[in-house]
Amino acid sequence: MPAVVFSAESLTKTYVTGEAEVCALRGVDLEIPAGEVVVLLGPSGSGKSTLLNIMGGLDHATSGQLFFRGQELTSLDDRGLTAYRRQHVGFVFQFYNLMPSLTAYENVALVTEIADDPMRPDEALALVGLDARMNHFSAQLSGGEQQRVAIARAVAKRPDVLLCDEPTGALDSKTGIRVIEALLGVNAQFGTTTLVITHNASIQAVADRVLFFADGQISRIRKNEARRTAAELVW
Numbered sequence: 001m002p003a004v005v006f007s008a009e010s011l012t013k014t015y016v017t018g019e020a021e022v023c024a025l026r027g028v029d030l031e032i033p034a035g036e037v038v039v040l041l042g043p044s045g046s047g048k049s050t051l052l053n054i055m056g057g058l059d060h061a062t063s064g065q066l067f068f069r070g071q072e073l074t075s076l077d078d079r080g081l082t083a084y085r086r087q088h089v090g091f092v093f094q095f096y097n098l099m100p101s102l103t104a105y106e107n108v109a110l111v112t113e114i115a116d117d118p119m120r121p122d123e124a125l126a127l128v129g130l131d132a133r134m135n136h137f138s139a140q141l142s143g144g145e146q147q148r149v150a151i152a153r154a155v156a157k158r159p160d161v162l163l164c165d166e167p168t169g170a171l172d173s174k175t176g177i178r179v180i181e182a183l184l185g186v187n188a189q190f191g192t193t194t195l196v197i198t199h200n201a202s203i204q205a206v207a208d209r210v211l212f213f214a215d216g217q218i219s220r221i222r223k224n225e226a227r228r229t230a231a232e233l234v235w
């Protein structure tokens with residue numbers, strides 16, 4: 001039995017803005033075994049990003065409990081969450097947020113210079129197939145290549161979990177497939193537990209587990225007996 005990396009019990013999140021309250025999470029229970037690729041699907045506003053942000057230590061839950069390898073994240077203050085994020089979490093977002101005036105290598109080095117046990121930037125870029133482009137400025141790279149640099153940047157510190165919020169949202173299908181391939185390659189090589197939010201239902205075929213969101217809750221969980229490779233995807 002693989003270890004459980006995340007477990008949540010009755011997790012809720014209510015945003016309060018002025019007099020308005022929005023219940024973004026209404027009691028989420030889940031268990032994520034270490035090393036899995038998990039895809040999160042669901043309509044806009046159903047709470048996917050809210051859950052991912054809480055799992056990544058970017059935000060606090062309102063009630064309920066969330067554990068990372070048995071450590072309760074929901075009892076940590078901002079300082080504790082920052083330390084957790086630094087040590088354990090890599091993020092990939094829809095927009096790559098690279099520094100345009102730096103090369104691919106330098107963008108990754110920004111992270112490896114402050115991490116405890118990082119890979120070399122060129123090693124991280126090789127993982128996503130971009131070692132030959134490491135001296136190019138990010139402005140000289142395509143959207144898909146920039147996203148792969150962002151993945152290299154996220155994995156260079158050897159995180160235990162990789163949290164991806166619509167990583168292919170801005171990409172066409174061919175480059176999107178290359179990005180999924182890069183994520184699966186990292187998962188295969190390092191066993192990095194990988195969560196991917198997407199609006200593209202075809203991506204669920206590459207997952208071990210699919211979480212379906214509806215109205216602030218997980219309405220269904222599906223376990224895939226066999227995972228597809230990125231090359232088998234069509235969208």
Ligand SMILES: Nc1ncnc2c1ncn2[C@@H]1O[C@H](COP(=O)(O)OP(=O)(O)OP(=O)(O)O)[C@@H](O)[C@H]1O
Binds near residue numbers: 017022023050
């Ligand atoms: N910072 C915030 N302040 C107030 N309300 C918020 C905030 N962030 C999210 N919400 C609300 O919480 C609910 C869930 O939002 P969330 O971003 O988690 O949805 P999502 O499933 O990621 O949607 P999408 O697919 O559009 O990204 C929505 O009703 C949203 O408007």
Ligand SMILES: [Mg+2]
Binds near residue numbers: 048050
């Ligand atoms: Mg979202």
